[in-house]
Amino acid sequence: QQPVQSPQAVILREGEDAVINCSSSKALYSVHWYRQKHGEAPVFLMILLKGGEQKGHEKISASFNEKKQQSSLYLTASQLSYSGTYFCGTALNNAGNNRKLIWGLGTSLAVNP
Amino acid sequence: EAQVTQNPRYLITVTGKKLTVTCSQNMNHEYMSWYRQDPGLGLRQIYYSMNVEVTDKGDVPEGYKVSRKEKRNFPLILESPSPNQTSLYFCASSYGRWHGYTFGSGTRLTVV
Numbered sequence: 434q435q436p437v438q439s440p441q442a443v444i445l446r447e448g449e450d451a452v453i454n455c456s457s458s459k460a461l462y463s464v465h466w467y468r469q470k471h472g473e474a475p476v477f478l479m480i481l482l483k484g485g486e487q488k489g490h491e492k493i494s495a496s497f498n499e500k501k502q503q504s505s506l507y508l509t510a511s512q513l514s515y516s517g518t519y520f521c522g523t524a525l526n527n528a529g530n531n532r533k534l535i536w537g538l539g540t541s542l543a544v545n546p
Numbered sequence: 547e548a549q550v551t552q553n554p555r556y557l558i559t560v561t562g563k564k565l566t567v568t569c570s571q572n573m574n575h576e577y578m579s580w581y582r583q584d585p586g587l588g589l590r591q592i593y594y595s596m597n598v599e600v601t602d603k604g605d606v607p608e609g610y611k612v613s614r615k616e617k618r619n620f621p622l623i624l625e626s627p628s629p630n631q632t633s634l635y636f637c638a639s640s641y642g643r644w645h646g647y648t649f650g651s652g653t654r655l656t657v658v
Contacts, residue, residue, distance in 0.1 A: 435588070465646055474636060475589075477646030520589065522647075533579075533604070534647075536589040 434459060436523045438537035445511045445544045453506040453540045455521030464497050464504040465522040465534060468515075475520060478506075511544045518542070548573045552637050552650035559627055559657055567622045567653045569637030577640040578620040579604070579647070580612065582633040589636070595620055627657040 436457045443451050455464060463482050467475040481497035481504055493515075497504045504523075508515055518541050522534030550571045559565055571578065579594040581604075591604030595614040609631055611623040620639075624631060634654050638647040 467646075474649035474651050475647075477648065480644065480646050482644070522589075533591060533594060538586070538588045 434525075435535055436521055436537040438519075438521060438540050440540060441538075442541040443543070445515075445542065447513060447544055447546055448510055449544075451508045451511060451542065453508075453519050453521075453542070455504045455506070455523070455537055457502045457523050459502065459523075459525050461497075461499065461502055461504075462524040464495075464524075466495055466504075466506050467520045467522065468517045469520065469539070470517040508542070511542075513544050513546065516542055516544045548648070550637055550639050550648050550650040552635075552653050554653060555651065557653060557655050559655070561628055561657055562626050565624050565627060565655075567624075567635060567637075567655070569620045569622065569650055570618050571620075571637075571639040571648070572618065573639065573641065573648065574617065575639035575641050575648075576617070577642075578614070579638050579640075580610070580620070580622050581636045581638065582606065583636060583652075584633050592622070592635075624655075627655075629657045631655065632657050 436455050439454045465480050466478040469475040483499040492509045495506045518539040520539045521537045553568045576597050580592040581589045583589050590606045592610050593604050593612040595601045598617050601612050636652050637650040640647045
């Protein structure tokens with residue numbers, strides 16, 4: 434039930450691009466993306482809803498493929514400030530507590546000068 | 547400033563001594579939730595609340611209690627802490643189903 438994030442870790446040079454994937458074995462209602470820096474709280478980046486929506490936040494964007502039950506986070510022209518651990522949180526396509534998120538284990542991203 | 551405030555930030559306690567971690571949000575959010583974060587296990591939901599006086603168990607509720615008497619406050623209570631509850635705890639709140647969560651700054655709890 435827990436979504437699988439890939440890769441587990443990635444190291445970039447400043448200015449390079451990266452893609453982080455979040456795959457679920459269950460049908461998804463929505464996908465959240467967060468970034469957490471060491472010793473800090475997770476910070477909300479964006480939410481995607483079923484329907485193949487794509488969103489952007491500065492040079493960070495994401496897509497949601499409902500059929501594939503997968504979301505991807507795209508980081509373009511990475512900056513040093515992008516370093517941290519990226520988590521996806523998935524809400525399953527069911528009734529009741531549809532704000533309950535099931536979290537991936539995170540992707541550690543390091544951007545070096 | 548819109549925020550979720552957790553206290554304390556750090557806490558070391560002994561096994562069996564009751565403690566409360568407070569959480570307060572000033573955004574009029576209906577939904578609040580408690581998580582624990584452990585290496586290799588990620589974020590796991592302990593309890594959540596859809597509104598005042600409405601609470602329910604998350605994935606790992608054993609050994610924890612919560613209450614939601616007011617919309618802004620959602621304290622986490624450990625009646626008899628044990629060493630396996632040593633963890634980093636986060637409170638989070640959300641305005642609605644189309645909105646992301648705002649997290650508190652975290653409470654690092656050590657039970658010896």
